[in-house]
Amino acid sequence: MSKDDQILEEFTSSEYKYGFETTIDTDSAPKGLNEDIIRFISAKKNEPEWMLEWRLNAFRKWKTMKEPKWPNVSYPEIDYQDIIYYSAPKQKASPSSLDEVDPELRETFKKLGISLEEQKRLTGVAVDAVMDSVSVATTFKDKLAELGIIFCSFSEAVQNHPELVKKYMGSVVPINDNFFAALNSAVFSDGSFCYIPKGVRCPMELSTYFRINAANTGQFERTLIIAEEGSYVSYLEGCTAPMRDENQLHAAIVEIYAEKDAEVKYSTVQNWYPGNKDGVGGIYNFVTKRGLCNGSGSKISWTQVETGSAITWKYPSCILKGDNSVGEFYSVAVTNNMQQADTGTKMIHIGKNTKSRIVSKGVSAGKSQNSYRGLVQIMPRAVNARNFSQCDSLLMGDKCGAHTFPYIETGNKSAQIEHEATTSKIGEDQIFYCNQRGIDTEDAVALIVNGYCKEVLNQLPMEFAVEAQKLLALTLEGSVG
């Protein structure tokens, strides 16, 4: 109850409130992409030879690949030679404590509502903050280390845990998986790394906060989460960027590897700058997220609230390889003005008795286009596989579009697959009813949309749920009336 009040209070006339830019010295590569740039990035990060080889291999694969054209989105051709592939806030190579982090940077994260100092004092959430391409600070590292949990930036993992990185990086999303994954594998600059040892239940939410700051820069981070047998972790990801007139590319990879009986919950609240209301500027969010339920009885659950970005192209997926493993996908995708989203999931059932559940709620307003695209695939040896999918679309106004592309492929007759889909409009009757009780139209819309998305929002950890509800209200501001 108090959650909704908070949104209503904060539901002011502000536009994109994370649109500020931090003036900070950056260390950047020249524009463009070639093997020298990749060597530059690798050298900057002081990487071992195997890492450079991996990148170069990915780059060579990428050069032979083509940008996917099948998503239901349109945008001008991207000139990959006109992007800066590496930009890092200038600071000491790797700060050993928060005190060594540039005060400007700390201020930036404070503005975003993430005070690194406070995070350190209060218990609750451990944060890895990534600005432009580099991980700025990771909190709670020591406390987690006592349990054997590794939570650090990807670069640190490359230096300190090369055996784990070598073993798991690319095992869920191979370098040639798709065009953007290959690009990321070649040029990724940092990201987060998380390892939960056997039998350990991570006592706090782990969180990565991504921020694009520098202009003309692409952000390419990758996250790798490894959950050993019987372990549990809940992971959160948040993203924002300054308002700019040009489009910026964000091509990230998230890989999750779950062993026997392990459980990983991954929640995203994506609020990259969506561009202005005429569609100028905004982030191209082209992301590959995939989890492998490798062991029997393992479970991976994706929850996403997508409100930002000019274009979103992402399909957080689960490969259910272990018998009795479970995959879940809960999604709210909101598009307003000129935003375009093509998002959904893939559930690949390989093991016996595997189960998956998909709940997708699309909300389209303005002149936006919102597509759900999902694949449920039952492989021949996946006896007794079960899937339940529910795809709902809510339309506001008559200039937006909602589309559903469900693909189902079954190779085993014992599979049970259910698919439900609805399309509805926010009724004038509903709004009038709220009005008649004294609630104005914008608040009525926020109330109705939050109600519609409740099943998904309930999956989010508490602090995130509040944030997400506020975001929904802000994104839809001015969409009626």
Added chain:
Amino acid sequence: MLKVENLKASVEGKSILNGIDLTVNAGEVHAIMGPNGSGKSTLASILAGRESYEVTDGSITFLNQDLLELAPEERAREGLFLAFQYPVEIPGVTTTNFLKTAVNQIREHRGQEALDAVTFLKLIKEKMKLVKIDDSLLSRSLNDGFSGGEKKRNEIFQMAVLEPKLAILDETDSGLDIDALKVVANGVNSLRNKDNAVVVVTHYQRLLDYIVPDFVHVLYNGKIVKSGDKDLALKLEAKGYDWIRENAELAT
């Protein structure tokens, strides 16, 4: 409190109200009766501010303000309440949450502070008794899957919480069995006082056995053709609307 003068209204070019005059003072209960299609619900909707009707002539004054100039939410905040004939379902939003939003927006309008969760829950508990509404109903999605009776009781419950100055009950009795009808009527009666007023729009007399009106008006073809006290309602019940029809046609 409410003064309607020569109100004419149409929907999609078809004229529905043909010159209504009605004055409601604080402390009074008015019943508006009439056959189907006479314009009863249209009148209720126009008072609440539903957009699909076009007012072509006349005026409405509510608490010394031009009601037609106010947006629906402003009318509500000024103390006008409509119990809907067909309450709307809002999935995923609990009745409690919905009402808290409403109460606090109304309080804000009046320059009062928002109620905190504890005070609000106390208020809710107190009002629940009035309409014998169940706890579980309040934590369910608003009207979602409610029975007809539950929806109507929920309307009266909302009225109890919002404490309007003028409450309009649009066919609140339709679809209620006799026990539910008594519960609803008791709720309304216990909220009556010298400072507020109630307009009961109904097709049948039976609700008026429990909510006794000071005035009864009969609406026919978009006009009030007869006004009287509660006995008029009894007469209508005995003689049917044909009697009114004949009288009205004779008059023209």
